Amino acid sequence: MEKLGGPGAGLAIALENLFPPLPSEVILPLAGFTASQGGMSLFAAVVWTTAGSVVGALALYLLGALLGRDRLIAVAARLPLVKAADVERTEAWFLRxxxxxxxxxxxxxxxxxxxxxxAGVERMRLPVFLALTATGSLIWNTAFITAGYALGARWHEVTDVVGLYSKVILVVVGVAGLAFAGIRLSRSGRRRQGRQQRQQQGQRQGAP
Structure with a gap:
């Protein structure tokens, strides 16, 4: 980051959007620390990382637009425990x-x-998407970069605190996913059992 300066920080954040395992919670405070050491200006760190956020988000938006609703439903239909109705409900929620x-x-x-x-699948108006992405990213990036700038060599303390927040979010998402899978499997099992019972009843009724 010291060698590439602001553009390097922006590139790292753009890649973070495309590959979430690259944590912005590490990149942004480090950019702030680099700025505090004179590797770049604080303003440049904020501007470049926000630009990187927008570029990365735009790439995923275009991917969604290319995929389209019909392809998304077709893909969902092939996934276990996922139905086309799930995509339609998600679509209705996103429209609201x-x-x-x-x-x-x-x-x-x-x-x-x-x-x-x-957002890309639903073809959200591009100017609206870019404005919302830029504003939200500006707030997020500025908070972390400023914290890293203020803490200096202790910039990693920001990562330690936010790392806990990230883990909580991932645990909540994981639990929700397991609950969804459990409910869907339970319903599928009950439907299968009901079909078997109806078949057995039909066989008994048709027996001489």
């Missing part, structure tokens, strides 16, 4: 709350990247 989801999603790990895909 899409602007809030895109803005506030910038403050949630993993979801920060993924929210750009349904």
């Amino acid at each position: 709350h899409g602007t809030k989801a895109v803005f506030f999603g910038r403050f949630v790990p993993v979801f920060r990247s993924l929210i750009s895909i349904p």
Whole structure:
């Protein structure tokens, strides 16, 4: 980051959008620390990382737009425990709350990247998407860069605190996913059992 300066920080954040395991909670405070050491200006760190956030989000938006609703439903139909109706419900929810989801999603790990895909699928107006993404990313990036700048050599303390927040979010998402899978498997099992019972009843009724 010292060698590439602001553009390097922006590139790292753009890649973080495309590959969520690269944590912005590490990149941004480190950019702030680099700025405090004279490697770049604080203003440049904020501008470049925000530009990187927008570029990365735009790439995922275009991916969603290329994928389209019909392909997304076709893919969902091939996935275990997922139905086309799930996609349709998600679509209806996004049409009602899409602007809030895109803005506030910038403050949630993993979801920060993924929210750009349904925005593209639903063809959210591009100027609105870019404005919401830029504003949310500006707030998030400025907070972490400023913290890293203020803490200096102790910039990693920001990562330690936010790392706990990220883990809590991931645990909540994981539990929700397991609950969804459990409910869907339970319903599928009951439907299968009901079909078997009806078949057995039909066989008994048809027996001489």
